Amino acid sequence: MMNCKSATQLLSQAQDRKLTFIESTSVKLHTAMCKGCRNYGMQMKQLSDLSKRFIQPEPRS
Template sequence: MMNCQQATQLLSEKLDRPLDTKEKISLGVHTTLCPPCRRFAQQMEELRSISKRYTKDPDDK
């Protein structure tokens, strides 16, 4: 089974390329069982949305 370091790397790569089926399944199994990696996944999404705001809503700063 995939460890947290491998899972977090895939969670980052997911933002840059489509994962293949095998990767999706192993990642899905891992995050189901691992709350810290689930949080990491949410934070990766959050990091992307923060970056979008940084450039798109200069009013916020």
């Protein structure tokens, strides 16, 4: 069972690279049981969605 520090580290790394099968499985297992890290993961995802939208150039005619 991984600890919260490793879980949050992997959650933030998951925005920049693809996690290995073992890493993503461990993170999923941890977030299934840990509310704090689950919230952290959701925040990371929302942030990355937001920044992707922000970076995308607006279509101009």
